[in-house]
Amino acid sequence: MSYLLCMDNVSKSFGKKKVLDGISLKLKSNKIVGLISPNGSGKTTLIKLIMDYLTLDEGSITVDGISAGPMARDVIAYLPDRAMFNGNRKISYAVSYYETAYSDFDKAKCEKYLKTFEINTDETISSLSKGTAEILYLILTLSRNTKLYLIDEPLASVDPVNREIIITTILREFNEDSTVMISTHLLNEVETILDEVVMIKDNKLFCHKSVEEIREETGKSLNEFFKDSFRKNWFGGDK
Amino acid sequence: MSWDFDETRPIFQQIVEMITRDIVSGKYKAGDKLPSVREFAVTAGVNPNTMQKALSALEESGLIVTQRNSGRTVTDNTKLIGKMRKEAALDAAKKYLEITRAVGLSADEAIEVIKEADKL
Numbered sequence: 001m002s003y004l005l006c007m008d009n010v011s012k013s014f015g016k017k018k019v020l021d022g023i024s025l026k027l028k029s030n031k032i033v034g035l036i037s038p039n040g041s042g043k044t045t046l047i048k049l050i051m052d053y054l055t056l057d058e059g060s061i062t063v064d065g066i067s068a069g070p071m072a073r074d075v076i077a078y079l080p081d082r083a084m085f086n087g088n089r090k091i092s093y094a095v096s097y098y099e100t101a102y103s104d105f106d107k108a109k110c111e112k113y114l115k116t117f118e119i120n121t122d123e124t125i126s127s128l129s130k131g132t133a134e135i136l137y138l139i140l141t142l143s144r145n146t147k148l149y150l151i152d153e154p155l156a157s158v159d160p161v162n163r164e165i166i167i168t169t170i171l172r173e174f175n176e177d178s179t180v181m182i183s184t185h186l187l188n189e190v191e192t193i194l195d196e197v198v199m200i201k202d203n204k205l206f207c208h209k210s211v212e213e214i215r216e217e218t219g220k221s222l223n224e225f226f227k228d229s230f231r232k233n234w235f236g237g238d239k
Numbered sequence: 240m241s242w243d244f245d246e247t248r249p250i251f252q253q254i255v256e257m258i259t260r261d262i263v264s265g266k267y268k269a270g271d272k273l274p275s276v277r278e279f280a281v282t283a284g285v286n287p288n289t290m291q292k293a294l295s296a297l298e299e300s301g302l303i304v305t306q307r308n309s310g311r312t313v314t315d316n317t318k319l320i321g322k323m324r325k326e327a328a329l330d331a332a333k334k335y336l337e338i339t340r341a342v343g344l345s346a347d348e349a350i351e352v353i354k355e356a357d358k359l
Binding site: 212 | 241
């Protein structure tokens with residue numbers, strides 16, 4: 001069995017601060033994976049290392065057999081946790097940017113979803129609410145037909161109704177040759193759509209497990225399992 | 240609208256229970272064509288692999304059959320559906336008896352209560 005994403009003993013520090021310490025992780029195709037950890041625990045750093053937007057201190061990363069870097073980016077659709085375009089640009093600019101930049105971009109699919117969410121391409125990006133801008137970026141990302149989707153905090157500013165629509169859209173567009181990794185701490189929303197979960201704790205890989213196995217073995221929901229794993233004992237003692 | 244799950248139990252098991260219930264209750268009738276895995280997963284709001292696993296389990300139990308060309312259908316074996324209906328009713332009855340015993344009723348008294356409740 002070959003893996004779509006292989007991270008081997010990956011470490012990263014910023015100055016003296018170690019953010020990721022010896023992370024080894026392998027993901028197969030045909031999975032929806034949740035990357036969940038408390039805020040500031042290195043989720044975005046991990047994703048940026050896969051994209052090679054940050055440089056590894058140690059270890060190696062391959063995506064579909066290609067070392068992390070510009071070549072590997074071709075098989076990754078990345079949704080950053082912040083704005084991708086200058087707000088003065090029109091939405092149509094963002095769409096044609098994607099069309100030019102990515103040969104795997106499906107414009108028809110993109111237009112269909114823009115219509116679903118009533119996003120008018122003649123308007124500027126800054127005219128969108130924060131939540132709608134997030135939806136726009138998600139649509140652009142999911143309109144690529146590629147192997148690995150890295151989606152960083154897709155739901156943060158979106159209202160509950162649109163959250164549900166986004167989840168449905170991710171499910172509908174998910175294809176078995178690809179893997180989707182979603183970083184989020186909104187566990188209730190993604191609980192039932194995940195195959196596997198990856199948790200980072202104290203800079204290390206804390207667990208990589210099937211969500212159904214967690215339910216079976218612990219009798220807990222993912223949300224409870226997460227909280228119990230990370231809850232600090234405020235009244236003394238370590239954990 | 241997605242289905243309502245208890246997230247502390249494996250989702251695939253609950254899907255099996257829900258679809259079984261829909262078949263024995265006649266919402267899906269014998270021989271009915273079923274949605275594809277993808278459609279089912281989107282409606283339920285669950286991972287497609289989980290849905291696939293649930294449908295495979297239902298195939299194993301015989302309630303669902305895969306036709307070579309026309310996808311999945313509910314079995315046309317009405318005997319099997321009847322048997323499953325009986326099993327579902329037995330499960331419910333056992334749970335009911337547990338409760339009525341706990342409040343001090345005998346099985347016969349519990350049956351009388353059901354008859355009474357049916358008239359309300």
